[in-house]
Amino acid sequence: MYEGVVQDLIDELGRLPGVGPKSAQRIAFYILQTESYDPTRLADVLTTVRDKVRFCEICGNVSEQETCSICRDPRRDQSLICVVEDAKDVVAIERTREFRGLYHVLGGAISPIQGVGPDQLRIRQLMTRLADATVREIILATNPNVEGEATAAYLTRMLQAMEVRVSRLASGLPVGGDLEYADEVTLGRAFEGRRLVG
Numbered sequence: 001m002y003e004g005v006v007q008d009l010i011d012e013l014g015r016l017p018g019v020g021p022k023s024a025q026r027i028a029f030y031i032l033q034t035e036s037y038d039p040t041r042l043a044d045v046l047t048t049v050r051d052k053v054r055f056c057e058i059c060g061n062v063s064e065q066e067t068c069s070i071c072r073d074p075r076r077d078q079s080l081i082c083v084v085e086d087a088k089d090v091v092a093i094e095r096t097r098e099f100r101g102l103y104h105v106l107g108g109a110i111s112p113i114q115g116v117g118p119d120q121l122r123i124r125q126l127m128t129r130l131a132d133a134t135v136r137e138i139i140l141a142t143n144p145n146v147e148g149e150a151t152a153a154y155l156t157r158m159l160q161a162m163e164v165r166v167s168r169l170a171s172g173l174p175v176g177g178d179l180e181y182a183d184e185v186t187l188g189r190a191f192e193g194r195r196l197v198g
């Protein structure tokens with residue numbers, strides 16, 4: 001334990017996901033000891049990010065405007081929607097440059113253990129987007145783990161009644177893993193090899 005404000009800094013850093021006590025201590029001492037490091041820049045970004053960033057009204061991706069840059073881009077293929085759990089997955093898929101359609105961010109996955117049901121996800125909004133028949137294919141790119149598979153199975157059932165092709169990313173993605181950690185080549189191939197499920 002350190003005194004006062006130093007410990008406060010370590011505690012606060014340690015509350016962030018993926019930062020253990022040792023990392024929190026290392027970051028805190030870097031901030032304290034590195035004269036060239038300007039902590040006001042981090043402080044400024046942290047205070048403005050909450051005000052500035054919101055979620056796209058169409059797809060749920062992070063955005064600084066009402067709609068995100070992908071939804072606003074007329075060159076994107078409006079007939080394809082790739083369904084992902086998180087905005088982080090959008091970034092991972094964009095890196096592959098394999099997909100030129102639109103996205104739909106669910107905001108999580110179905111998980112009875114964590115009390116997340118279909119109603120907590122942006123599924124109703126997805127159905128609304130299919131109303132005008134512009135969309136021809138839905139690509140389910142939820143994570144290849146238990147929750148992601150359950151969510152994909154649920155969506156496949158829901159989409160059966162709609163006039164739309166439903167495909168799932170090909171296997172080859174590490175089972176039990178997280179889409180955002182898949183390397184670009186594997187993720188790109190998973191797109192090419194997607195299979196119809198409904």
Ligand SMILES: [Zn+2]
Pocket residue numbers: 056057058059060061067068069070071072
């Ligand atoms: Zn959007």
